[in-house]
Amino acid sequence: MSRIIAAGAIRGAYRFVEEAETAWQRINSSCNGSELIGFPNTAYYLPVIYGVMGHKVEQLNDMVAVLQRCRKLLPPLLADDMELNSLQPVLDAGIAALFAAEITEAIDYYENPQSYTGTETPAGDNLWLGAADDVILRKRGVEFVDGSVPGFAAILGAAPDKATATEITAELQQRNLYVFLSAGDKNQNFAQQLESTGHQLGWPTRLVPFGPGAAATVFTFGFATRVALSFGNVKPGNAKDLFAYTQERVPAFVMALGEVTDKWYALAAGALNFGFPVITDSKIPGLSAGDPPTELVVSNVPHDKIVSRSVDVRGIKTVITDVPVPVAYGPAFEGERVRGENIYLECGGGRTAMLEWVTSRPGEDIVDGKVSVIGPEITDTPPGSKLPLGIVVEVSGRQMQEDYEPILERQVHHLINYAQGVMHIGQRDMAWLRVSKDAVAKGFRLEHIGLLLHAKLHQDFGRIFEKLQVKLFTWETDVAELLHQAKAAYAARDARIEGMTDETTDIFYSCLLCQSFAPSHVCVISPERTGLCGSYNWMDCKASFEINPTGPNQPVTKGATIDARLGQWQGVNDFVFKASRGNIDHYNFYSIISDPMTACGCMECISAVVPLCNGVMTVNREHSGMTPSGMKFTTLAGTIGGGVTTPGFVGHSKYNMTQRKFLSAEGGLKRLVWMPKALKEEIADRFNERAAEIGIPDLLNRIADETVGVTEEDILEYLTENNHPALTLEPLI
Template sequence: MSKIICSAAIRGAYQIVDKADKKLTEAIEQKGRDCKVEFPNTAYYLPIIYAMTGIPVKTLEDCVHIIGMARSMLPPLPAEKHWVPYLGHTLDAGMATLFAEEVYEVCKYLIGPPPVDGIWLGAADDIIMRERGIEFVDGTAPGFAAIVGCAPDADTAVKIARELQEKNLYVFMQSDNLGISFAEQLEEKGVQMGWDTRLVPFGKETSAAVYSLGFANRAALSFGNVPPGEARRNLLYNKNRIFAFVLALGTAVTDEQYANAAGAINYGFPTITNIDIPEILPTGVCTYEHVVSRVPVDKIVDRCIEVRGLKISIHKVDIPVAYGPAFEGERIRKDDMQIEIGGPGVPAFEFVCTKEADEVEDGKIQVIGPDLDDMPQGPGVSIGIVAEVTGRKMQPDFEPIFERQMHRFLGEAQGIFHMGQRDIIRHRISKDAFKAGLRLKHIGKIIHAKFHGEFGAIIDKVQVTLYTKKEDVEGKLKEVRAAFAERDARLGDMTDDSVNLFYSCTLCQSFAPSHVCIVTPERSGLCGSVSWLDGKAGYEINPTGPNQPIEKRKVIDDRLGQWDGTNEFLYSSSNRALEKVSLYSIMTDPMTSCGCFECISAMLPMANGIMVVDRDFTEMTPSGMKFSTMAGTVGGGLQTPGFMGHSKFYLGSKKFISADGGLARVVWMPKALKEELSEQLEKASKEMDLENFLDKIADETVAQTEEEVVEYMQKINHPALSMDPMF
């Protein structure tokens, strides 16, 4: 263990604890000891402290106790001559640093300077946490780089950021070097930052590093079902499942930065830097080396991946712009766009159809009509994209699955913004992408490459035709819409009773080891992105993957939705943690959740019904809990009667908690969610003879507590009032 690093880290820890103590004293003077503290719209209190100690920090008085705990963890500074090279002292100093910095940062939310300011985003709220968590689950985001300091210049910063994006990593930015930060360098070059592009600027102070490490802790608590207070399990979870590293850039490392690096090593997150500092090469806490220095900036990203032990899978797409999931959230403003495809009143579509083998020439890409060079700049462009595919295992039922994936495939190209599907699409291509050489043929190249790359087990050949004359697009739309209608009718007739196989989705088990999604024709995956047909296609594509067929076999309880086949699969696939699951009940052995659900349903005992809340609703609910709090009760592979995670689609299903009374049990949901699902809910309520039912569901405009919900139900005579008790 380097004495220089150890001494610096411990000195830095003392400085940070003192700084946090001073900030806390100021906050108490201004707000009082009973003042509540929180990172806005987040569960798990101050997540590092909560994960490591189990202590819920709720007030400034609680923070006083934490600062005292941090001080008690500070080791003595290494002696000049008789120094013991003990890593534990440095790790303790690192953890004391993180405890103190969480207190310091939460006090900033009370008395300033505000953590959310300009480009700085502060703590990620729980909506972002759960939306982005699925990307760490399914591997589209293999890890994150916590960047400290700044690059030698702004152009190099952009180059490093793009390289990390192309490797699908998140980039968390905090701290500075001599007053300049990596995020400010990206801003100087006009790089779009935020969660959508995976370039996340947390804060300019070094203390903002707690937002990166807190994100990792929250992943373990939320998805991994690691109980608060079990520090060792949380740290091991992060070492083995959250592949992160510290990338330190600049000309020197401060004592405070050393202290934070020591904190990160506790998690198994190594530090890699271009700066000339001592190295810690022996393995131990980290998978490989702990500190690697003097790495040239043009090779530092690859060295980071090597040291952390990351496995990156990249399939090169032959187009003149960067390509990867990091660009899917890119927004192209009106002033920055070359053209806009589709939109209101502009005919445009995307269509996948199955052909015979002799009708498809693999790799053939045609643009029938003018290309971008011959189109006027701006909106109003009509394009029809037809992808014709063939393969021995190809089935017409897979066509809508491939169409939905086109949104992701095209959106991952830098300079292409993609929205919608089928005949309701709106795309933009940026001026920068056009200048780089991007043309419409490259859209065809992306589709060809990605269809082969991800559906190669099913597809043998792909050809793509792009129609750009408005009259051609309108002519094709007639036959395309007829195909859509036929397809919808075919899928709409499928029910749970009409099939003998359901499909599993265990994609999220890397975060929630005991969770198993069982997907049926009438119940999609709780994340909303996996239908029964998706499960079927997933199994065809990868027979050993997360989507496995489940034979229903003997009926145990038809009302609850229990079969011996589903129970047996659950028991074996949940690592023998769970024995039974009821697909149609929220009260009896409900299905588990990983944490990626679109909605949570929760029983309201006084109302004899349930409330439904989606992740976009951040206010208090009638249950007395926010979405983020309930998510901790439901997620992590737990089976909690009275609570259930599910997709929005499931609310319109005839099987929605049918064992407990179905849709008629819904007594409250957020107004925005009710409006979003109005057409679906109205159709379902009519089929159940629930007259004017949508108006009978309370929302936050008429009821904010359970008592107010009951009062509203009595006023409008909600059907749940006369139903059998739920328990």
């Protein structure tokens, strides 16, 4: 193998370890060793160390064993006349470097808590986000499992100039990859280059500035490790399984731009353990291994070829969609925000009336691809204007059904958001649109909303309709009349879906998207139990199957009823056993006590039994505080994720909490004794409807939240004072 790479990686690993030891000695001289230390809001401690060693670093003293392990892993420095015939010493040096980098960063968190924002986007003058917490991991994990994100790129260094940085970024974003940024080069770094050219950085735009130093690169490997632990049910300390998982299921690569230092060589060696190849513009030797040879380090790649070369080496399949709009287009732009002085046009959001409505029409009434703007166009208004807007999508086709209309309608939100410089929030008659001055300067018009909807809906859903046309209304009187018609259609749809029950439906649907991360997890979706992630209901899955009969949503014949109270059927059991490769032979839809459904890690909420209160608490993933279970959401998710059945705990969507079958085997809503205040407010309207149905219209007010307390003892007093029904039900356990 290349002696240059090996020698550099080993020297770099020594530097990382020496810096970690120095930092530990410095902080230990003024501490007693029991100080709590780690990365914020994660159940995975220092994740690379925890994933590889199985060692929990919770206190300063816990670092001693890791530093000792680092020293054992370090191979001897290479003398000039030494040859290295094995890759293993280099891989060991890489692991030592990553362990040491995590220790250095954890100590920095302790000594300088303001070094990183800990948020999803830069805050104030601080560009650097630091380690992603588990809320971000699970929120973004859904994008990896549903296929909208094919992988991620970890960029070290800086481009030779801002223009090159912008070009590389545009190609990465068009390929829908996340981009993790760290480790500057000669007082430059890629993140600052992008910020200076007006790019919005952060998790929403998939351009994530972890930190300016080389050690901050370890946050990339920590993210990959937590994917394996939380979604893949990999056991901490099983390094072999961890690296096999990341190699097979975490498509990622390292892109090194600029002079490759010894520390970078060491980080590259760490990346090779995870199965992540390194692609660089530097003129260093390449590296391949195996039979047939696998490219591990690819060097001297021109900047205009480096993205395509990188995805080819890693084997990442990306699709660049050609959409007829004058701005860049793709999921990477979905998280952009249009603010303040950059707003050219605003519609909806309480400023004006706005609606979106997909409706079926006879084929003779539709001209496929026709887009009509009925009223003022963007060019008819000055910057900063506000207009009412009605977006009406008319479809026809032999396979088209009324039940598909809301499926298509829900696509409008993200399809519009994929246009760079266009912000869209909400749906139906609660939508909100902003178009930036930059987008208008590039030629974007309201007409392009219709053109992109026609192109993308045909591409993604063309199997269920044949013709589609779009009308955009901007006259106030037209939008007011459309609102009246659309609201009637919304109400009719809701009544139709609400009228469906599990008893009157013989076919359920599977969702196996998450098996790309959690191989033994099988989600089966019924009319009264939506998918855990909140993204798929029964109608969505039905439409998905119509569109792609060989896709992840397959019909599941319910079969003979085994237990109507628990929600178990023979046909579902047979499917679950086969789809989980024999790991799971049954589960129950309606129970938290008796063999509840499996979870993969991307659930919106987790419910857990609260024994002292004879009830159940529910926490959503956005809530970062403690719960009466004694665990935060992140710890709970790490406990029940990975495709296992865990009695006393169950993952579910927010919407599922207001469906009639939610925990019905144990008493349903009457068992809910605690949930975060923000979640109560979010689901209040639908929850109160259900509570009124069961004769307890004020039930939501009787449920405790974090303002009451986060221990069983605290909330029991509140429940007693408010006569909560759970206290009179039969014992849960």
